[in-house]
Amino acid sequence: MSATGILAAPTDLARGRAVAREAGIVAALTFLHAELGGTLLPAGPSGHAFVPETVARRCDAFGTERRLAEVRVGPDTMVALYVPGAGPGGDDRPAAWSIGLGWVRLGLAERFLAQAAEHLRGRRVQETVTLNLPPVRVLLADAAAGLAEAHALLASGPDATALHRVHRALDEAGRVSLHLFGATGFLADGPGSEIRAAELLGETYGPPARQGES
Structure with missing residues (x-):
């Protein structure tokens, strides 16, 4: 079933x-x-x-x-x-699984960003902790802003349009984390496997974009 x-x-x-x-x-x-x-x-x-x-x-x-x-x-x-025959049932409101999945993906994005920050805290570029480099701080700030947007939308009880925005924001935050991990993120047993799986969740369950949405 x-x-x-x-x-x-x-x-x-x-x-x-x-x-x-x-x-x-x-x-x-x-x-x-x-x-x-x-x-x-x-x-x-x-x-x-x-x-x-x-x-x-x-x-x-x-x-x-x-x-x-x-x-x-x-x-x-x-x-x-x-699953043959499965698909939208005609109700435009996101079902409980879709809403819950948004919260799960938010927690995952927070997990990835925290792991990436810890990874960079242990690395240096010319005697400067990588985490403290201005370009890195900008990336982290942008990702954090995306997470804040996703949280606000989920907390408001999102419709399909808002839930699409949630997934797009979390996709971007995940990609920032993957970038910050560098080569480590692409190891078979590295954090990148979980980041990519989280994005596949969005592709599988996220509401499709409507005209005018990106």
Whole structure:
């Protein structure tokens, strides 16, 4: 069985932010899925799902899901699936999974930025701590501003248009973090795998852009 977002439940979806910030993407998505019932496979607007393999195994399945790819995130595996027949149900309001995912991605972006700052704190360029270089401080400030915007939009109970803006802001913050990690971010077991997986979440579940949006 599949769902475009999973029926809304009386839960504090914002709690996924703290789980993501402290424990990472797999723990946060597992938490969110359990909070919203823990049985349905959440599919995005195009009928695709991107979840931890452990979550996919627990979902009701009727043999219609098609496994597309596996993505390693540290010691864990996330799977991309296609669910025939899944897609928007005609309701323009974001479902609970979509809202919760926004909070999860915000926590992840905060996690990545904090890790990048700590990484740069231990490096030097001509006797100057890399974290203190003006260009680096500008990048961090811009990313922090994007996170503040995403938080404000999520806290206001976003519609589909606002949620699209949330994902775009978090994509940009993640890319800044990846840039700040330098070559370390592209190692197979480095932080870049989680950053890229977080952006794939936005691509899978984020509302599509409307005319005039970027």
